[in-house]
Amino acid sequence: MxxxxxxxxxxxxxxxxxxxxxxxxxxxxxxxxxxxxxxxxxxxxxxxxxxxxxxxxxxxxxxxxxxxxxxxxxxxxxxxxxxxxDLGDAPTLADVLLGNDPAAAENGLLAWARGLGALAAESVNRRADLARLWSRYDKGMPSWEEDPWIARNAAALPALLDGAGIVLPAGLDEELARIGSAGGEEYPAFTPGDTCPDNNLLTAEGLRLIDFEAACYQSVFLTAAYCRMPFSSCWCVFTLPAGLAAEIEQAYRAEVVGAYPALAEDEVWQAGMRQATAVWTVDATVRLLPRIAEDGPLHRTRRPAPTRRQVLRHRWETASGLEEFPALAEAMRLLLRKVAAGWDVAPLPGYPAFANRRG
Known part of the structure; x- marks a missing residue:
């Protein structure tokens, strides 16, 4: 100290x-x-x-x-x-989502989505600047953009499925190769890396981001998937009211379209979002499946927090309808039937802030 x-x-x-x-x-x-x-x-x-x-x-x-x-x-x-x-003691997005004010939570989500989208759009032409700054502070470690975490997860999934007693669906290897190729080259933009609710301050001046420990350039779809899933790699994962996930996704998309006009095409956007959903579902499965023998909260101290089994089941249910990845979708359905069916856990609940929301 x-x-x-x-x-x-x-x-x-x-x-x-x-x-x-x-x-x-x-x-x-x-x-x-x-x-x-x-x-x-x-x-x-x-x-x-x-x-x-x-x-x-x-x-x-x-x-x-x-x-x-x-x-x-x-x-x-x-x-x-x-x-x-010092940005002060402003509430985080997690604070309002776990609170009891639905208007504050909805406004916070929209501010978060617009802020991330504006950041992505503003950063499109700054990739060389980040590389220069990385070199200035380089401590001999590869950048996050050089880390093949997506391909590594895709390569690890078959053995985990086999260990869980899942017969690998035909075509899964080919689909995992496609999933493993996703990353930063399709519509890249800057991200702090960990855009989970507790790393977003809702200040009087607007959204402010903290925690840049995984800052890098990646596909905007990998960030936008946090709106749809929601919060792809985070602990603060509950369900959103009908329509709200789509609303915050559109708020993010409206900002990045200014930098990448092709994203205004629904076919382009939806295909990218489904691939990103597949990437994050594989990530969650690889991280959490080996740890579900004993269930427990995803966060050590924050409450409420979902359990590992609740989040995994929710991810598998979401990915079970991915049409572009039928083998992966079938693997998720098999996990639901052969693994999750034996879990004595409640379905993933909604965010507490929306418990009494009208409409």
């Missing part, structure tokens, strides 16, 4: 005190600190493990792009750490 405060203070040429731990992660420590002048700043320090170092580079490069998130006040690549402007 002393090293972190001293290094951050040297960046600002100011003494820092009163550090409050904001939680961080296994990869990072996040502190709110006060300057002698009474201003507060956020200090985010990273460990020296390979994953932590890659997250530092992504955070430093992504925030320094200057098109989203808090202002960067200083970067020390040696510690490594960043000092950022």
């Amino acid at each position: 002393e090293l972190i405060l001293r290094a951050a203070g040297e960046l600002l040429d100011a003494e820092l005190s009163g550090a409050v731990d904001l939680g961080g992660s296994p990869r990072s420590t996040v502190l709110r600190c006060e300057t002698a002048g009474g201003r507060t700043v956020i200090v985010k320090a990273f460990g020296n493990e390979p994953d932590s170092l890659r997250c530092f580079t992504a955070e430093a490069a992504g925030l320094s792009l200057g098109i989203a998130g808090p202002e960067v006040l200083g970067v020390d690549p040696d510690v490594p750490l960043l000092v950022m402007a």
Whole structure:
């Protein structure tokens, strides 16, 4: 802690005190600190493990792009750490979705979707800038764009299905090869990487994003799928009222069409969204299926939170109708019949904020 405060203070040429731990992660420590002048700043320090170092580079490069998130006040690549402007204690999107105000939740979702779409559109011509910034803060780790996580998940799925007693449907290997090829080259745009509800602040000035540890360029469809599924890789996953998922998806799409006019074509958009849904369903299955012997909440401390089995069953139900991927859809139906049928868990409920929503 002393090293972190001293290094951050040297960046600002100011003494820092009163550090409050904001939680961080296994990869990072996040502190709110006060300057002698009474201003507060956020200090985010990273460990020296390979994953932590890659997250530092992504955070430093992504925030320094200057098109989203808090202002960067200083970067020390040696510690490594960043000092950022403090955005205050505004509620997150997770806070309002898990609250009891349906209007606040709906407005928050629309602000989130429009904000992400505007960010994507604004970033289309800035990919070389992010690469330059990555080189500036490079700690010797490959960028997230170089990480073949989609192909790796696709390659891992058959063995997991076999282990669960699922006979692989004919044609699944070919479909997984197609799914594994999805990534950042089809309509790429910038993303902070983790756009889950608890990383989106609803401030008086509008949506502000935090957590750029996986910042990269990826297909806009991989981001837009968070509207449809919803929140493809997150813990804060419940169901949305009828029509609202489509409304927030359209809000995102309306922004990115300005950068990619071809996305106004329904055939292009729907095909891309179905492929992204397949990518994230494979991701969820690979991550969670090995962990369902004992069910449990997806978040260690936040409540309410869905269980692993609830989310997996919801993902499998969603993907069971993917027409472009009939073999994958059949595999999902087999998982529902042969694996999920034995789970004694309630269906995935709706977001608490919409429990009393009218219409």
